[in-house]
Amino acid sequence: MTIKIAMIGVGLIGGSLALCFKGKPGITVMGYAHLEELKDKYIASGVVDAATLSLEEAVQDADFIFLCVPVGLLESYFEQLSRLPLKKGCIITDVGSTKASIAACAEHIRLKEAYFIGGHPMAGSERAGVDAASAVLFENAYYVLTPSVHVPEEAYGRLSELLAYTRAQIVRVEPLLHDDIVGAISHLPHVIAVALVNQVREYNESNPLYKMLAAGGFRDITRIASSDAIVWRDILLSNREVLLELLKDWNSQMLSFTTMLEQKNGEGIEDAFRQAREFRSVLPERRKGMISPLFDLYTDVQDAPGMIGKIATELGTNDINLSNLEIIENRVDVPGIMRLSFRQEEDMERAKTLLSSLGYQVWV
Ligand SMILES: NC(=O)c1ccc[n+]([C@@H]2O[C@H](COP(=O)([O-])OP(=O)(O)OC[C@H]3O[C@@H](n4cnc5c(N)ncnc54)[C@H](O)[C@@H]3O)[C@@H](O)[C@H]2O)c1
Numbered sequence: 383m384t385i386k387i388a389m390i391g392v393g394l395i396g397g398s399l400a401l402c403f404k405g406k407p408g409i410t411v412m413g414y415a416h417l418e419e420l421k422d423k424y425i426a427s428g429v430v431d432a433a434t435l436s437l438e439e440a441v442q443d444a445d446f447i448f449l450c451v452p453v454g455l456l457e458s459y460f461e462q463l464s465r466l467p468l469k470k471g472c473i474i475t476d477v478g479s480t481k482a483s484i485a486a487c488a489e490h491i492r493l494k495e496a497y498f499i500g501g502h503p504m505a506g507s508e509r510a511g512v513d514a515a516s517a518v519l520f521e522n523a524y525y526v527l528t529p530s531v532h533v534p535e536e537a538y539g540r541l542s543e544l545l546a547y548t549r550a551q552i553v554r555v556e557p558l559l560h561d562d563i564v565g566a567i568s569h570l571p572h573v574i575a576v577a578l579v580n581q582v583r584e585y586n587e588s589n590p591l592y593k594m595l596a597a598g599g600f601r602d603i604t605r606i607a608s609s610d611a612i613v614w615r616d617i618l619l620s621n622r623e624v625l626l627e628l629l630k631d632w633n634s635q636m637l638s639f640t641t642m643l644e645q646k647n648g649e650g651i652e653d654a655f656r657q658a659r660e661f662r663s664v665l666p667e668r669r670k671g672m673i674s675p676l677f678d679l680y681t682d683v684q685d686a687p688g689m690i691g692k693i694a695t696e697l698g699t700n701d702i703n704l705s706n707l708e709i710i711e712n713r714v715d716v717p718g719i720m721r722l723s724f725r726q727e728e729d730m731e732r733a734k735t736l737l738s739s740l741g742y743q744v745w746v
Pocket residue numbers: 390391392393394395396415416420450451452453455477478479480502503504505506507508509510511512610613617
């Protein structure tokens with residue numbers, strides 16, 4: 383039996399899903415591109431089996447259709463699909479970071495022979511486009527599905543079964559609840575990161591020392607400020623009402639810090655840090671693999687040509703799986719100058735033993 387999957391939008395998320403499915407038994411992945419140059423790029427990058435500029439051709443006889451475009455385009459694509467001949471029992475799903483608006487749209491435009499199941503993989507990155515796609519992006523991440531009451535269990539089961547290729551863990555959530563929660567843990571943090579970077583950017587205009595001294599703390603909290611402008615414009619506008627409430631609460635949090643500082647309330651500040659640390663320490667372990675390697679090792683290496691290659695070769699020769707290697711430009715917050723990241727703790731331990739035995743100073 384063959385399964386045809388149509389990916390509408392083959393960027394970071396669509397491309398990563400395509401990579402999870404492509405080459406699996408009986409599966410063919412067809413990408414839809416709205417621009418000629420993208421069609422060629424999707425094919426050249428090897429992320430899909432085939433690509434087309436025709437939406438009709440992309441979805442013809444498809445068993446699954448994934449809408450992986452910015453949230454602001456979801457409803458228009460859903461509407462176009464509802465007018466096209468689709469295979470009986472076809473499942474349309476999306477990956478949008480908000481779920482209420484597309485759920486309402488699917489409620490309004492009832493499909494005849496197909497089913498809609500909203501989806502949202504809780505993994506991503508600040509990068510965009512097919513070049514950023516990765517087959518391991520969703521590994522161990524949660525993948526939210528928001529089926530309406532009209533979706534038969536059989537269809538939900540078929541989609542869940544396909545998504546097993548992502549190695550993500552499926553979780554079922556109501557669309558409105560999804561938007562409340564994801565608003566707080568994803569959308570608000572993006573707003574805060576962007577606002578913070580822009581605040582510092584303005585200070586930096588009068589003194590470039592700001593940029594120069596920006597260390598780990600600033601980088602840690604602002605990575606997501608580099609996210610794609612169009613994707614995030616759409617997410618924020620789609621979850622506007624939730625965000626307006628969240629921002630009110632955020633302003634209260636800021637006001638509380640202002641008051642504590644005005645009143646020199648050290649105890650209050652300590653409490654705030656302690657409570658935050660306690661809550662953060664019980665968050666589930668970092669789940670996704672691509673940009674958040676689990677086990678980091680730091681080593682001090684001489685600034686000499688070939689050092690990186692030498693270390694990488696030693697690890698490779700000893701069958702130690704290195705996930706990422708980074709030269710740290712700013713050393714204030716970490717002990718070494720090279721960060722080696724491993725997906726397996728065992729690999730990290732073996733690397734530590736090996737590099738120590740070769741005379742490198744190593745910190746975990
Ligand atoms: N970035 C993340 O971390 C993340 C995580 C989970 C879900 N999402 C959601 O995934 C969806 C895609 O985001 P992404 O991060 O993959 O963005 P992306 O920019 O990497 O990919 C978007 C894709 O849509 C295509 N596209 C743009 N306009 C189009 C149009 N008019 N018609 C057809 N295709 C068009 C782009 O060419 C690109 O291939 C969004 O809905 C986003 O909310 C993003």
